Amino acid sequence: MTDSMTIPQRVLALRSIFAGNHAYRTLEERFGYLLERRRTEIDAGIVAEARSIALIGNSGGGKTTAARHLITSHPGLVLHDPVSSRMDVASLPVPTPATLKFVGQTTLAALGFQLQRDRTAQTIWDMVKDHLQARRTLFLHYDEAQDLAAHQTPKELTSVVNTLKSLMQHPVWPVGLILTGTIELKTIINHDAQLARRVYPVEFPQLDLAFDADRVQRLLHLYADRALLTVAEEVGTPEFAARLIHAGAREFGLLIELVIAALEEAMMGNADALRIQHFTAMFRKRAGCIDGLNPFVAEDFERIESRRLLDQEGDT
Ligand SMILES: Nc1ncnc2c1ncn2[C@@H]1O[C@H](COP(=O)(O)OP(=O)(O)OP(=O)(O)O)[C@@H](O)[C@H]1O
Ligand SMILES: [Mg+2]
Structure with a gap:
């Protein structure tokens, strides 16, 4: 970042920084x-069942960002190759409504294939499997994967689960x-x-609030450094870190959004710190909100429902 850049x-x-964490x-x-x-296994010509990963956390934790960063930065992954059409990882959000058929159709589209005619769910998923093989896809990422169970009867949920298993056991x-999603x-x-x-x-x-205070301080310094600003002493206290963590509903991603x-x-105020x-x-x-509901002002900030306040704005 340089001084000559616009705000x-x-x-x-700042938004393009990816901050790592333990998870x-x-x-x-x-x-x-x-x-x-x-x-x-592929090199050895062995076919074994695949294994999967589920990344679970609250809204605003950073699951989508983490999955995107993983897929786009992991060394040696081929995502677009016009010559071989290889796509090591295909990634898509679960569509709404998450019927078995529509999820299959959207997965096919993510693999670059648009269905022209109406087909049964069974045929669509057979085509998905063929295309996964043709593109040599090793992993399929579903974001918002909790939606796979939304409004499903137990019978429908069983067919979703069986379909997922059949991909792994092909x-x-x-x-x-x-699979990335919330606790559901x-x-x-x-x-x-x-x-x-x-x-x-x-x-x-x-x-x-207490345990992560140091980590939050390091993050504050990292982001302020990149913005060519210093961090005022008043912001460097464990109490301030606790207020900031609480203001971001205790979620890593929301906290970073607030710091930015x-x-x-x-920057708008031309401040140097x-x-x-x-x-x-x-x-x-x-x-x-009024200052009484502002976690950076209110005495007893822990009683404030930060997420509800941030959600009201619809801008989290
Ligand atoms: N590791 C990170 N580094 C930098 N910024 C991050 C990171 N993780 C999350 N963020 C920021 O937090 C915001 C929310 O993160 P993200 O959308 O990934 O959360 P989520 O867990 O997928 O939430 P939801 O369940 O609502 O989809 C992102 O827009 C991004 O600005
Ligand atoms: Mg998300």
């Missing part, structure tokens, strides 16, 4: 291991799944013991 350019640069490292390690295992080209995703996985046994869960935990918004506020007032003003604008 929107500087904010964009992300676990995800990366597990994915790296499963990928290596699958490639070794006799010729087994495919691993990466556990209902799908635990619906079937065979599926549960094949899925490795990675949880995105909520931040802890406060830095934007500081990031101060509490920037957080106060940013939250006031974002949540449209």
Whole structure:
């Protein structure tokens, strides 16, 4: 980042930072291991059942961002290759309504194939499997995977689960799944013991007001440095870190969004240091609330329902 950049350019640069954390490292390690295992089996001409990963956390934790970063930055993955049409990982959000047929159709589209005619769910999923093999896809990522169970009868849920299992157990080209979603995703996985046994869960935990204070301070410095601002002493306290964690509903992604918004506020005010007032003003604008409900002002900030305030704005 340089002084000559406009504020929107500087904010964009901040948004492009990916901040790692413990859950992300676990995800990366597990994915790296499963990928290596699958490639070794392919090289040896062995077909073995694929294994899967479920990344579970609250809204705003950073699941979508983590999955996107994993898929786009993991070394050696081919996502677009016009010559061989190889697509090591296909990624898509679960569509609405999440009927078996529509999920199949959307998966086909993500693999680059548009259905021309109406087909049965069975035919569509057979085509999905053929295309996964043709594109040599090793992993299929479904974001918002909890929606696979939304409004489903137990019978429909069983067919969804059976379809997912059949991808992993394909006799010729087994495919691993990466499922990212909220806690309801556990209902799908635990619906079937065979599926549960094949899925490795990675949880995105909520931040802890005291325990994560140091980490939050490091993040603040990292983002402020990139924005060419210093961090005022008043922002460097464990109490401030606790307020910030609480303001972001204790979610890692939401916290980063607030830090960037406060830095934007500081830049707009031409400040050279990031101060509490920037957080106060940013939250006031974002949540449209009085100071008594502002976690950066209120004495007993822990009673404030930050998520509800942020959601009201519909801008989380
Ligand atoms: N590791 C990260 N580094 C930088 N910013 C992040 C990171 N994780 C999340 N964010 C920020 O937090 C925001 C929310 O994250 P994200 O959309 O990934 O959450 P989510 O867990 O998928 O939420 P939802 O369940 O609502 O889909 C993102 O828009 C991004 O700005
Ligand atoms: Mg998401």
